[in-house]
Amino acid sequence: MSDVTQDGPVLAADGTPLKKSLARALRVEKLRALALIAPLLIFVLVSFIIPIGSMLFRSVENQIVGNTLPNTVARLNAWEADDDALPPEPVFEAMYYDMFNAAEAKRHTRLGSRLNYEASGMSSLFRQSGRKLDDLGKDYLKDMRAINAGWGQAGPWYELMSGGEGAEADRDFSKLAVGRISRLEETVLKPAEAFAPSVEIVALLPKTAEAYTSFAVYEGLVEGRDVATRKPWETVYPALVQDLKAADVSGFTGAGADMLKELAGNIGQFEAPNFTQVMAEVDDDWSNPETWSLIKAHSGKYTNGYFLNAIDMQRTPDGAEMQPENKRVLLTLFKRTLYMSLAITGMCVLLAYPVAWILANLPARSANMLMILVLLPFWTSLLVRTSAWKVMLQQQGVINDVLVWLGFLADDDRLIIINNATGTIIAMTHILLPFMILPMYSVMQTIQPTYLRAAKSLGATNWTAFWRVYFPQSVPGIGAGSILVFILAIGYYITPEIVGGTKGVFISNRIAYHISSSLNWGLAAALGTILLAVVLVLYWAYDKIVGIDNVKLG
């Protein structure tokens, strides 16, 4: 029981505010209701929200460039993209080491495919480069072996890099390498179990330490091998030459000091690597500034490149611009998808309205019978129905045969009604018709026949009674059916694929192509996102014009 105090909230019998008391009383019920919908909620979350979210994310995500070529991307940032000048040597140096690591992890081809979406030829460039990068290190190794055979063996390298027993390990340095390899492999690796070079070596031979640690982390954590028994990757040799040219090792006393000093003494006979040249020898394209501008243009973590591609534009160092005329296809497809979906929706309205009207006005028994006929297509496989249309519509098909037989068509003048827009519209109108009939039917069922009688008794002719009284009341059904059919049509895939030919395919066929054939998921995601946005915008416009509360499914 409540009590109203003079100037405070209404209180329950025990003195707590009534609102609080009510909320407490309702809490159990709310929890119970929540528990009941929880399975569906979780299902929808897992099977709908998360996939759509991940798809939306994929359309802008571009971490593969930065993850595969981390140092290159960092150094390219400082470079002003220029179609006439190559980037400076440090960029090439970083590219050599990054590309080598990526090739060892077999990740360079994926980056090649990614960049191939933007310019053809990138895929083969990366694939071939990855194969040829070994040569530089092998040449150095041959010469180093001549000085000390230990340079070609696993043990001495491990001794030198780890600093031997009791040396202080540089865990921070190791952690950085683990981070790089984790991103390259797209997994989470544990830095605690990783190899760490000694602090002394990191200070003395930073490039070598980085090259070796990359190798050691990959071998140890990804491949699960004992690093001490593995020969290092070829990157350590050019790195060692670079380091020895710059460092003074005379004061070094750690493990392997003798071997290192011996090599330092002979460093004069080694030429410091020129990575610009090295890369040029690997492939001519690396001497082409456009290759570098392309990488720089697509090096961001997030990109609008996929969306630009989806509307026939491209991302260039100078900003977005239209693609060359002969490559533009998607905007046309979007437009075609829209107007064909509208045409299909219109056809469905025209065909479904009389059927729904008859259904709603027949006695229940016959209406049920007819309803089964309407629903029959639902129980047949979509593929079978679409294939049946193929049989019906082809030039030697049933419809053409009948028309020729009846003399409406000459035998050499058969209609082309398949593998084009007409075929898609015919087949999809048939397939989507039930989705129009059902909402119309359920709305029409609620329109009482007395309205028509009343109109007629007031002096309206049959047509006036229909048009002024019945039709306005059936509009919510048309609205609901149209939204349903239009949204289904705009994303339709199988039917256009089978009967659409090239002139009758939809944007979803392009999406499917990018998902399963070209594997350009980013573009597929961008196309899907645009499609979703278009539907939402149309839905919003529909709400503004017709009002969504005017839509009734029953």
Added chain:
Amino acid sequence: MAKTHDEDAFVAFERVQKSYDGETLVVKDLNLTLPKGEFLTMLGPSGSGKTTCLMMLAGFETATHGEIKIDGVSINNIPPHKRGIGMVFQNYALFPHMTIAENLAFPLEVRKIGKSDREAKVKRALDMVEMGNFGGRRPAQLSGGQQQRVALARALVFEPELVLMDEPLGALDKQLREKMQFEITHLAHELGITTVYVTHDQTEALTMSDRVAVFDDGRIQQIAPPDELYENPQNSFVAQFIGENNTLQGVVKKISGNACIVQLDSGEEIDAMPVNVNKVGDRTTVSIRPERVEFDKSRLHADAHTLKAEVLEFIYMGDIFRTRLRVAGNDEFIIKTRNAPDQVRLKPGQQIEIGWLPEDCRALDA
């Protein structure tokens, strides 16, 4: 029975039959005439054919046989929208997507009446039902009673000479219904329109109509002004259907002009007035109104037959007392007495004798 050919008949049904399935007749040989300005109610249980008659008149059903005439012209082949008959439907049938004013303007629009004229007529019609301020609203925003008024106004706005009403007050609560009954009759008489009103509520029929046609089994059982219908029912169906009624079964024992003696199945003899019994030996149902039964011997004729009765129940109803008796084996015999200061209140278990004036007890068909 009404005369079949009437010179001043405005509406006439002539030998009208209706069958939906070709096997049974829903309306059997209907003959009915209405003079101009009359308020006629078709009363009957559901399935008695009264609504079918109304729909045939409106043009939504076609007569299987016979002719329906308005002003002497057969309308059998005239479509509903050309008949010019106003109609009020059971669920009002106000167009939900139009405002009240648009609903009222609809019949004027289809008659191509000019805008200013239209507005004036709509306003007048709305004022007539005291709904002048509601023109801009939608039907869903009105209460049942208000919708009913609008439906009435819409049926009248194009000034039809004949208005049909199909149980228009069925969905209203009792108080509102009584108020609307009064208003509808008032309006109908004021405007001088001929009205055919269908209902299954006999109180409604009695209070509103000039004449009532009682339907049963596809036939008019009796057509008469309300008082005659109540006091002189022509057969047991009408007696049962109109008002409350006590019935006793028996055989005619003696018959002489306006009086007869009926021997009940339980052996007692009673006085009655022969209505549709002709000869001694006919089986009959006698019908006595509860308020015409007397248990005070001083008010009866000295030689009147009386029956022994036992009081089973006494119900106080405010203005009247309702007492249930056991009479001649019938446990449902009711008597009603006025709650006057000197009125006797019977007690359950009390043994009394009851009787009546012979003319109040009608010997009808079995």
